[in-house]
Amino acid sequence: MTETFFINITHKLSEYSDQIDSFVRKLDSEKEFFNLTAERIMRCKLVIIALNKSEIIGITALEKKYGFVRSLTMVKKDYQGSGFGTRFKSNLLSEAKEKKYNIIMAVLDENNIKSLRHNFATGYRIGGKRGNLFYMWNPLNTKGLFLYYLIKTLFPIMKVVDLVRR
Numbered sequence: 001m002t003e004t005f006f007i008n009i010t011h012k013l014s015e016y017s018d019q020i021d022s023f024v025r026k027l028d029s030e031k032e033f034f035n036l037t038a039e040r041i042m043r044c045k046l047v048i049i050a051l052n053k054s055e056i057i058g059i060t061a062l063e064k065k066y067g068f069v070r071s072l073t074m075v076k077k078d079y080q081g082s083g084f085g086t087r088f089k090s091n092l093l094s095e096a097k098e099k100k101y102n103i104i105m106a107v108l109d110e111n112n113i114k115s116l117r118h119n120f121a122t123g124y125r126i127g128g129k130r131g132n133l134f135y136m137w138n139p140l141n142t143k144g145l146f147l148y149y150l151i152k153t154l155f156p157i158m159k160v161v162d163l164v165r166r
């Protein structure tokens with residue numbers, strides 16, 4: 001683990017595309033609740049990789065969706081469960097603060113217990129649940145905290161809209 005380090009590759013994604021592709025292709029049980037694709041990583045606005053020697057062992061990233069900034073994190077199973085994901089995600093969140101983002105969203109399957117615990121450990125709070133998905137939010141400043149309470153209040157309205165749409 002001592003040889004592990006993090007690199008922000010946002011501005012050189014094409015340079016790393018083969019390595020990203022190979023990382024994603026080798027994923028197995030890690031994809032149980034979250035089917036990450038290389039194409040999705042290549043579209044992200046901020047991408048940090050964890051390298052052990054020259055091998056990618058984790059990717060954490062921010063993508064923009066419907067005007068929200070959403071985090072994605074994938075750590076190879078041999079490196080999970082020892083606090084590694086938390087250190088890795090904290091690195092992403094520090095960069096997000098530097099970029100002046102107010103709030104970060106994560107969308108998680110209700111059965112993805114590891115990831116739910118990991119997100120609580122890195123400051124995310126539950127905003128609401130739709131179907132089998134938890135919508136979690138990490139306010140990075142006072143404005144983010146205000147937005148979090150607003151989203152939490154409005155969330156039940158989204159559920160009513162879902163009901164009407166059916």
Ligand SMILES: CC(C)(COP(=O)(O)OP(=O)(O)OC[C@H]1O[C@@H](n2cnc3c(N)ncnc32)[C@H](O)[C@@H]1OP(=O)(O)O)[C@@H](O)C(=O)NCCC(=O)NCCS
Pocket residue numbers: 030031033034071072073074075076079080081082083084085086087106107108112113114115117118119121
């Ligand atoms: C989510 C993920 C990044 C967490 O990485 P990690 O290195 O295992 O995380 P950490 O070791 O820092 O642990 C963080 C929390 O998760 C908990 N955790 C880790 N492995 C666990 C397991 N097998 N069962 C239950 N909880 C677990 C830890 O106990 C810790 O919680 P705590 O602070 O309450 O003790 C990693 O499990 C992963 O890549 N999962 C597959 C991809 C995925 O589902 N991503 C989520 C969608 S964005």
